[in-house]
Amino acid sequence: MKKSQFRSPLYPYLLLLPQLSIVVIFFYWPAAEAIRSSFYLEDPFGFSSTFVGLDNFKDMVLRSDYVATARFTVIFSVLVTFFSLATALLLAVTADRVLRGASTYKTLLMWVYAIAPPVAGLIGIMLFDNLVGPITEFFRTIGWDFKLGVNRFDTAFAMITISIWKQIPVNFIFFLSGLQGIPKSVQEAASIDCKSTLRRFWTITFPLLAPTGFFLLIINITYSLFDTFGVIDVVLKGEPGNNPVTLVYKVFLDGFRGNDLGGSSAQSVILMVLVLILTVFQFRMIERRVHYS
């Protein structure tokens, strides 16, 4: 690579300054602040704080509601990740059969990516509305007295379904482009070598999609842990009551509703570590990602 020469050695840093300050002000500083306050007990009015060491962390893991929330978060993430990936894969495989060579459809489907996730989220919530939601209506006609926000299971069901629903378009587009990246002749060679479509899928298509799959797996775990905050908040309408929430939502509840800044900071530090692990994992995967050519 060609080296560019700057007149002053400070010049490149000057160019980086705006970006760096944004990162520092909005990411590192709050993160550092959260780590700091996780070691302090703050009085509810924010006038004084006492250093308490690891007490916040100890309290947190000993409290049964934290453990329950953690357990729910795991279930929630596994279900959301699995079903949003599986559904999207199924849809992408079906679409790929129709799409081979038809590029107009492909362009149209790309629009799904651009508009779908936010809209899908809104529509999903409308579908489950207690009064006018058609899904709620449908459940009632089949005898399931669906009560969003009242029944724990029903609320969890809606949260999970909407979260899955919202993530499908993104996964779909990635899977579809992954599928379209598999050479047609490889699929054809396989159809000569193997009669069973299903077996061909598992032995040829699926392994060739693995790089896309790994990438999406990380993206989806991250999504289900963190980006579902909005969905949960809308479903609960800010009134969690007795309903299950995820760890991220609990950070918000404890910190801003419960005014327990120390405890909530401790929780967010744990989540930060989780993100760190996921990121490291993702980079490892990208590094080791097999490039077929």
Add this chain to the structure above:
Amino acid sequence: MTKVVIDKVRKVYPNGTEALSPSSLDIAHGEFIVLVGPSGCGKSTLLRMIAGLEEITDGTISIGDRVVNDLDPAERDIAMVFQNYALYPHMSVYQNMAYGLKNRGRSKPDIETAVSKAAKLLHIEEFLHRRPSQLSGGQRQRVAMGRAIVRDPSLFLFDEPLSNLDAKLRNQMRIEIRKLQRELDVTSIYVTHDQIEAMTMADKIAVLNTGRIEQIGTPSEIYHKPASIFVASFMGAPPMNILDGKYNGNGGVEVADLGQLTIDHALKTTGKVQVGIRPENVEIRTEASQNTVAIKIDFLEELGAGRLLHTMIGSTPFIAHLDNEHPIDSDNIFAHLPPQALHLFDAETGQRV
């Protein structure tokens, strides 16, 4: 015994393109037949219908004694070598070759024997544990061949398998594929746009042009008795010289800028004709006689084993192939077009007359 019968097979793609008008072709057991023609003439379409990768619009294809129209590719007992090799990128060479056998429920020791036998035949034993991406183009080509022969199918299909190789390797593989095919005695259909490949490899050639089979014959028949002006000009390098003329009804053809050419047989037509002569059949003389024309040398192309003399007859380019001994006196030369070497075609239909 595997003979292949293609009976009035036609292909119309969903977008309405008729890629192949009804065509018939019989292939005997063990025959190596080459489908040749310019790009877009429908060769791959026909091959892919035989493989089962494309729906057959009309007509029937049988392999052995089975009509295969409604069989899956995997049930047709064929193997295909693709232009870009189409190896499974996530599998080792061994796995690539074993895949088809495994799916057919062959036992592990069976597969091992078959793969190592094929690998030995193709000299790829040392690559068995590599991925395709770790191989050169020539090696991938061999693996693709290996994947085809390991299954011991009753029909080989090749779709331009050598066109991604450099010239030297291509010549070598050409010979090797042919030797292998004879050894294995498997009926083969080979698609190429390269007429040299067609001439050198085929037992029988089918020349295709815009979705039609123009001629079926041995390489020698195709070369020496082309059935149409298309075949005449497509097969052979440098191509046949073609001149426009008019048949005068009694053994002579009037050619503009040349005069009258005597021909060795009477024609049924009385209209416009086209006269063809292969460059190597043109004789260079130093004096005028019957069927000669005075020429001016535009350019001499040295081939080593001979020379190509480029000239113009009127406004038509004309090439003569000369041997090395032939001295050239550039002031006073004549091209002689022997009557028995002339090919005559109806100018309207393009058919041989």
